[in-house]
Amino acid sequence: MIGVISGLVVLATAAMLTTIQPRYSATSELTLIDQRQQSIPIADLLSGVPLSRQLVQQEITTMQSKAFMIDVAKRLEAENGSLELETPQAPILPVRLLRSAKRVVSGFISPAPMKPSLPAQPVAAAPDVIDDANADLVLTPRFVPDDAFLILAADQEKYGATADQLSGMLNISQLGNGYVIRVSALSINPVLAAQIANTVSSEYARFSLNIRGESIEEQVQLLSARVDEMGQNLEEAETAVVAFQEQVMGVNDTSAERLDREIASLANSLIDARADVLRAEASSDKVVEIIASEGPIAAANVLSSPILSNVRAELSGHRIERSRAVERFGPQSSQVSGIDAVINRIYEEIEVETARLLAEHETKVDIAKSIENSIASELERSENTVLSRSRNMVELAKLKRIADANRIAYEEFLSIATESAQYRALQQPTIRPLSFAEIPSTPSSPRTLMTLAIAGLSSLVAGLGIAILIETMNDKFKTTRQLRDISRRPVIGSFSEVKKGRIAQLREFIAYGDRKHVPQKFQTAIQEGHGVASFIQHAMNSGKQTVVVSSAIAGEDASLVAMLYANALADRNQKVILMDACGNWNQTVNGQQVSEDKTEANTESGNLQIVTTSATLHVLKFLNDETPALSYLSDKQIYDILETVSGVYDYIVIDAPPILSSAGALRFVKAADTLVIASRWNATPRQTVETCIEKLKDVAALNVLMVMTQVKRRIERKYEYVGYSKTMKHDEALL
Template sequence: MAAYTHVDGALGSEASTREVALRDLLQVLRRRRSTIIASVLCCTALATTGALLYEPRFTSQAVLIIDPRTTEVTDINAVISNLPREAAAIRTEIDMITSSATAAKVVDRLGLVHDPEFNGAIERPSAIDRAIAGINDTVGYDLSPLQQQITGYLNSVGIGVKEPTTAEKERAAVIADVRRGLSATSDAQSYTIVVSFKAKEADKAARIANAFVDEYLLDQLQTKQEVTQQANKWLEDRINELRAQVEVSDKAVQDYRAQQGLVLGSAGGETFLSQQLAELNRALVVAQTERGRAEARAQNARIVARSPTEGNAAEILGSPLIQRLGEEESGIARRLAEYRTRYGDQHPAVQAYVNQLTNLRQKMREEATKIMAVINNEVEIARARERELEAALKKLTAETAGELGANVRLAQLQREADANRRVYEGLLQRLVETREQDDLQQRDARVVSKAEPPLEPSTPGKKLFVGGGLAVGLLIGMFLAFLRDHLNKTFRNTQHVEETIGVPAIGLVPSLPHHKNAKPEDYVLDRPRSEYSEAVRAIGVSLYARGALNTGSVVMVTSAVPGEGKTTVCLTLARMLAASGRRVLLLECDLRCPRIGNVLGDNAPGDLSDLIVGKAEWQDVVQVDGRSGLHYVVGRPHCDHPQELLGSEKLASIIKFASLEYDCVILDTPPMAVVADAGVLTRSATECLFVVRWEQTPRAVVQRAIDRLTELGRDVTSVVLSRVDLKKLARTDASEEAYGMNEARRYYTR
């Protein structure tokens, strides 16, 4: 149960804290409402004036797209590549749209130099003229005479006179003004660019926005065409140079060949010597082949000559006779073999066949010998042919040796000529391609939607101006209210006094209306049921309740600085207490700036100083107020050292004696923060009443004075706020004093 109670208490404390904070905020706004009202009125007036002076603006937008698609009519590489689809490239295109060059083209194209909206040198209605025209439209009253008077006065003092300018400066100023009305934006998620322009007329805004888009697209196409044309021009110049170089290099090859006698053969790629050398090499190879074949036949022929019956002699020797003899030899040899098998070697038929076979082989050897001689002759002829070709080749090789050095230089010249020709042919081909591209150039961007005249202005209207001024004025007023309240270091009510310096505040003394010309010390007697009298009476009741008005009490009344109403509080409190039947003595201890004698009258032969130094007795200094019965002793400014008198034992004994004779002794002392006179009286007082002027005396000054009294051994027992504006307090404060103050006034008399 205790835990729940603790939680409920914490929640209640938090809610109470929020409620107090909210109440404090509302108090500040209520207290400083004059500041808020003044701020709202000023800002609203400024906003209204601005609305009358300001001309509405219309914004028109055109949308471009950096087209990511490309049209390929040919497979020829372009001179200038297509625009890359990157954020940096789109940012660059935006800079081109908003550049001074594009703006200058638009200005010249639309003749904006002659438009008063952009050219300040052209006569146009001034801000005063526009404001008066706006007032005329609003209130329906003709202020033309006032307008003429104001314009005449400004011209007379030289305010409305325009300085002369040049055409170049005018154009530059117009371009700058046009650029201020232009904007081009693009998000990072698409290829679109939004071109916007703001002008005083809807049609003009759309026309200028479209002009910027057209100039940008035209410039894009012209740039490509100019680059292509420049490339063509460069290619043509370069081709002409290369053509001359090719001619020079070809002529150098021909001249060098003629100079060295390097005449080409029928093949066109080699000289005659080279061709002859190649033919001799081929002929030598053929001769060597034939010589080898002849030697092989001779070798076979020698074998056959030794034994015509072995091998294929007929085929080797190629003789028809040997072939026929070989066939006969085969037939005889077969029959010989049959007869030997049948009859034996001694048979006459066998012997006849043997003789025939011997004769036949002899003939074959004789024929082979003849053929052998022919084959040997062919071998010698082949060898002779080979030797002749070798000699001719050797001689021709010697002749071509001198041609090798010339061929090296000729090859070098030929390579240079071929290289020049290849470069020439490549550039010639590129020239043909770029000429074909000149008519196929395309823009990288296209228009998605053209700018149209807007139906409504893009800038705030007059009502929004005034509303904005009202809101801004309210915010500024609240800020100034809180700032002034924060910077205000004075006291607002008795609760504020107690929270700040920790001293009980027993009441507040209102200020009297100035129109009544009433004196406070008389007002408490003349109007005993007035607000002022009741406030002073409440202070007396509080002092009585605290025991400060018992017999023998000495009440010291002081303040921090002059002008806080300390003497007035002393006089009004003392007269009211005396009028109620109490025996009260008022001692004026302010010997520097005394005032009581001027108010109540001063007919005594002596004053407080005379009483202290012994120049006068009690009956010589004590005076009686005829209206209230108050006894008082005045002070006169004729003492050079008032602090010594006030701190003397004589004054202490006088005060002690007076406290025994009167119900209450009130000491009117000097301000604590100005002189040290009041400090020496602290030991004689039983109570210290501190007077603070409402919303006037800084808290730090009051605190310093109270601390000084504490150091001297006298604590401030109570505080009174003086010269309080009760109406303002009731209107701006939510404290206990202010609550119901307006309703409570019916209990008072005026």
């Protein structure tokens, strides 16, 4: 199959190659000249993309542009007098099929574009005068194309299709990692291919120079306009600085320093005033606290005044006199009472003086707070003055910075404009032709040998993949080893493929053919039957046996196995009878006078006939066709028949119906000494064999053996072990 697929693919490829017209390829080369070639930017080291690739890719993108292709088409037309390119050739069949499939898939994935329902209305001209009602409307400016745009549009309309065709004929790429660009033109005309490649190389140098010239010219114009604008901005900024300085004449560094000193002095005075207030409040609070807790007499001890000093001295003298009077006259004497009256009067004077001193302290507190408030007001006024002047200074500094920035920008733009004007006069082309294309003598495509080789290799790989896929998905057994692994039963042999038409011929030959002259077409099947018979005879020790030959499902040729096995036993002069439980022998021997020895048996369902073939093979069948098979008899009838024939024959071979598709097959399984299950090679699914074996296990079947039928020997050898073919050839030689 792999060879067939490979051959078909190669033949189809060769047929398609004959329809492809040979094409010639001509190549020219360009080299890029750039000042940055000698440097290695840091960005290249970080990104890993060399500078040459960046520069060359930019040039290649420009060369592939529509504008350049239009210039090439115009140049070719000027050189040849007329522009006639080759007629586009239809792509080969696989390409057309792929494109059709792509269109179909795209049609399912992406929706169809919506068509406009209304035609475009002409746009009315804008009115010259706008009334107040429409004054808030925003007018969209209309695009006014310039001359260059109109020229490009006209060239696009005239040379657009030709430019697209030229772009399809060209292949522009970078040569290695250097600064060389390769231009290849592909055409069926070798002269035209060389002309196109050379025209592209020579025309691009001029085209690139024109593009750079136009770009520099636009840059110079833009810079000139920008320089004028920056000059106006600089003049406006300087004027604003002068005007603001005239507006705030008093704002200078000297006045600012003087004001700062005043603020510092006021701040120190405010601190001292707040300290005085705190001291006065502390002293007053202390006196009030002593008066509240101990009285004014105790408060007089912490106060100081001339009056209190004299009173305290006088109080001390009277206390001494009272002590002496108490000692001399007693505490109740009139002298002591007089002294106590004087002491009380002194206490009253102390209280009056203490109240006066407390009022004096409170007056000092009020005076200190007034001084503090006055200094704070003066300090706030000074700070407001400083803040106002600071804003003016900040605004002045801002205007100066704007003026300086405008001056720097003006000088920078003026320098760039001057350099651009000089560069415009000194510009040189950055790309030059390196080699010109020669007229090719041999076609470059199609590459027949390489294409055929690739097609053959790919078809082999595809065929191998298909074969592996088929084998992976195939659940059929192909060797005796696989059948043994599936069934877990011995495989006693296999039968080669016998065509459907030859099976009836083989049955006729076994029924009444001349066994001395076996046709060549039947020899293999008969020999394989002898092999199966030998295995069963040597494997089973019993002298007499009842062998049931069946299959899992119909169509497995179990009747063929039963017939060949019974025939092999008959050839060995064994007494054997073949019981036809499927009705296969009715049509073969019915009506034929194959032997005069006939035995008839009467049953409840009808008369049975034992027919003797020319090879002493006895076949048990019905005399009529009303009951076509033994499987329709009852269990008692089958048991009676087996009892009858077992006393006469050594081997009873029963051609039973399929196990899974007929319930009557299990009647014969119980009476079988050996059960042979026929499975068709590469046709019976593995699950079918496994189900059949499980069902036989359920009914406790004994001595279950497996046999393969309809084996294609040439294909079977491909699935067997290494050396299997030599073994088969040796066995065939011995046979």
